[in-house]
Amino acid sequence: MVTGLTLNLFDFQEKAVMQLLDLTTDSRCKQTIVVKSPTGSGKTIILIGFVDEYLNKVNSNTAIVWLCPGKGDLEEQSRQKMMKVAPHRTTQNLFDALRNGFPSESTTFINWELVTKKGNTAIKDSERKNLYDRIAEAHRSGMDFIVIIDEEHSNNTAKAKDIIDHFSAKNIIRVSATAVENKRYEFYEIDELDVIDEGLITKALYVNEGIEDNVEITDDYEYLLDLADAKRKAIAARYQEVLPEGKVIRPLALIQFPNGQPETIRAVERKLESMGYTYDNGMVSIWMSEDKRDLPENLTENDAQPVFLLMKQAISTGWDCPRAKILVKLREGMSEQFEIQTIGRIRRMPEAKHYDDDLLDFCSVYTFDEKYKAGLLATMDKAYETRRLFLKPKCKTFTLEKEYRDLDFDGLGEREVLNRIYDALVEKYHLTSDKQRNRMILAGNGYVIGDEILGQALHGVFVRTDMVAEATSYYGTRKRVDTHKHGMQLLHSTDAIKTAIGLSTGKVKTILERLFRKGGNPKKKLLALNTAEFYAFVINNEHLLRDEFRKITSGMSQQLGLTLEPKKGVFHIPEQDFFKYDPGVKEEIEYLSNAYQEYTSGYATSLVRSISEQLFEQYCESRDDIEWVYKNGDTGQQYFSIVYLDALRHQWLFYADYIVMKKDGTVWVIETKGGESKGKDKNIDPQIENKFNAFKSYAAKHGLHWGFVRDKDNRLYINNTEFAIDMADDHWKPISLVF
Incomplete structure (x- = not known):
């Protein structure tokens, strides 16, 4: 470490502070500075270091405004960290600013939701005017503002822009792990490799380690949770071997749900119970916005009791738990995207150092998600x-x-729609009344027919987090249809198909069953699939069917009186x-x-x-x-x-x-x-x-x-x-x- 600054910083952190000082003092530089700061790089410490140095050496007649997203009380966490590492600095929150204004050398931590969320009563209109009055008052006194926008991607709205504009800041510093270079702004990137070299984050991450190609999976949740628990136990055993007597690091596995649907959560809870992990024995905690059951105060401490944490997609910014080593991302539909940003939750090292042991120096992700995106990029990262x-x-x-x-005009009824689709498919593929022949014809035209749901799972080892979004190495997966488990998937696929023809989900499902499922009226039937085959057919061919139906709707609208x-x-x-x-x-x-x-x-x-x-x-x-x-x-x-x-x-x-x-x-x-x-x-x-x-x-x-x-x-x-x-x-x- 070097000590050229007030704080003890790593080399890459000091370099970032110096760069921010250069950019904010050079009159030729643009007003807005975008910093790409990988999760685990000590973004808050870097910003505190910059604030301290700027007020010390550049202009003490400056008020700093630090804007944070509302999730996870990040503004209070950031303020507490500043009070701890720079106790000589004046900090305040929004309500202090409404009372006291913006004194020189102060840093005001503001939760975005208090000033932008619709219907939020934390600041009424009269008080919001009061905030603007306080800003105007500071300007009249000759005060400069510097605005820091932390994880700004999660609050990019017209209202947010209006508030930022009111500060008329000398500089705006936007910081995010997913920032993208844009020619309108100054841009500085902290290299993830520098953060790895200092031992602050894992050397790499495994994605779906242990999954084999063309593997048959009976149950998504059970399969992934078994892999995650085996990995968790192996890490825990290795910590016991390498750590000194009396020191405990209990690795935590995060189980992330996109929406937290009750039936999905319950299925996971039952699986964990069968493995011996329950809320009652303190091994499981849950953190949903509406449910923070058995969430211990010391959850983020290295020796905390819970080893599984159930959480929603939303908990992706401002929450640090260095003992978290495994992320299980579950699906509740088929087309969800994996937010690469959430990998940051498991990349930190619990003692901010490597152990020269891949089991401890790597982290692991288990998921059957097929779409990956690099993060919630703000419009500031777009070219316009x-x-x-x-x-x-x-x-x-x-x-x-x-x-x-x-809304009282129904258009064609279900039967007429069925007839149109039937006629169009027969004409396009030259289908006949011979269901077996039709099966071969459709298979020859790219349709997947069988009783297994086919998928793919990304696999590999990645050093840089954002490399995951560009990866192309997938293993195939096969799941035998279980009508109970895959009912939601069928509904999801039917929903996707209905967007092409504008009928209700129930009517679309009936049409699909009339066309492709065994039983019922044999007229207008193209295939005679059994129940398992029908589920697999609709799920596997969702995109093909949707495009097929869309083309049929684009034909000329016939006037039928x-x-x-x-x-x-x-x-x-x-x-x-x-x-x-x-x-x-x-x-x-x-x-x-x-x-x-x-x-x-x-x-x-x-x-x-x-x-x-x-x-x-x-x-x-x-x-x-x-x-x-x-x-x-x-x-x-x-x-x-x-x-x-x-x-x-x-x-x-x-x-x-x-x-x-x-x-x-x-x-x-x-x-x-x-x-x-x-x-x-x-x-x-x-x-x-x-x-x-x-x-x-x-x-x-x-x-x-x-x-x-x-x-x-x-x-x-x-x-x-x-x-x-x-x-x-x-x-x-x-x-x-x-x-």
Whole structure:
């Protein structure tokens, strides 16, 4: 260790403090500094070190504001740590700041939820104004602010931005284990290898150690918990061998549930009971937001009694337990993502040193999750910003009739939907009444047929935590269908399929059973699967079936004498709205034709708009007969919508892209779509024809001008007559001839 600073820091920590001091004192540097700090690197100590040095050596007439996520009382933990390692520093919480303001050299720890959570009564409106008053008071006294945003990814909202903006901070320091470099900000990364070298975190992590390829699994939970317990016992035995007499480290296994559904928790509790671990004997604790049963005060201490902790996905930031060595991540559905960030909970070393023993110097993850993502990245890590704009007064009186779904209109009944799907599948795959032959045909077209649910499990050893998200080494897994255990999975898959056709889950399940399951009416039956095969068929082929059904709905909506009268409403252009903005825009110019004040070319670059949208906005800006152009939203009741029907006569809402008022008072409604490039169709909307026809009908009814606009060779073409997907068709005309 080195002692160049007030605190004793590791080399990499001191280097980080020095870098922060350099960036906050160099006038050429950007206001915001993003620090990527791996879990276990002592992020809080680094920030305390920076605060201490900055107030000592740079500017004592500064107030530090330290914002923390609401989960896990992180702001109080951080404050306690500062009081312990830098007792000479003044610390306070939000309520102290409301009483006392922001004195120089103070650090105010604020829980995000107290100032941003909807309906939170911790600060009423009058008191929130009081917070803003206190900030203004500090500014009037000449106080500088530095804002530290800890784990900011979990609170990136307009309200949070408003609070940060009020501080008008000299610098904003954002810290996260999952930060991504962005050219708008200064960026500093602490190398995870430096943290490993100092012995603070494990040398590497095993994922699914002990799982074999093509293994048959009877029960997910039992299989993973048996592996985890064997590993836990081995680690505990090794600690007994290497630790001096009287010292105890009791390794902890974390069992993480995505949502904590009662039946899943109960199944795990029963399994643990059968292994001899219960709440009653102190070996198990549970930490859910609504249940902190038998959570001992010393849970995070190395010699604490519990060896299994049941927890929800949410406990992923601000909770340190260095004795936690194993993470079992369970699934409650099929498509959950594994948050790589949670691995940080098991990477710390219990004595902040390595033992030169892989069993003790590694940590272990057991999971059947198949999707991994690197973390809850904030919009600050995206390449665009979100900015609020205000409507020009001349647009405030404009109205247009918009449509909503008529909830009393059912569309096609279950039988008609079944017939459509049956006919489409027979036509596509040339299926017959011979179920065995159909079985071979579907298998030959990529369908998985059998009585086992197939999956895959990531495996390997990883030094850097974020390498897990990029890993591609998977073992296959097989599970024999158990209708009791896999009922939830079947329901989950049916739910996913129903999104394509808009019927209830129950109706979709009935249709699937009529088509593929043995028994019942033999008409319209393509396969005769037994119960286990049916479960496996739907679960294994969920994506195929969903895409299949989606294509069927994109066919032309047939008029069957059943007329839909959508609900009506009045559309006003929102007086304020949020737009994606590209801060890297070159030669920014204001688009005077836009309905919103201060709308510029920065809101219409390739980062935030499609090619056809960019070209259309540029085209409107170049015309002198345009009064204003409004860019409609994609979804939401405040935007302009019309109803269209798919091939199953199910209702969907369509949000046309632009409303244009010309100077002669004519109103145009425009939808932009992907055009053609190098002879290939770029349109990705399977419902384009249904939308076109609904749009045409709506425009005729309301006397509006309209058109679908697409791009080809950097030029725009419009069609408002008869639908044609091929842009070589005569119905597509250069936009200048029509609009």
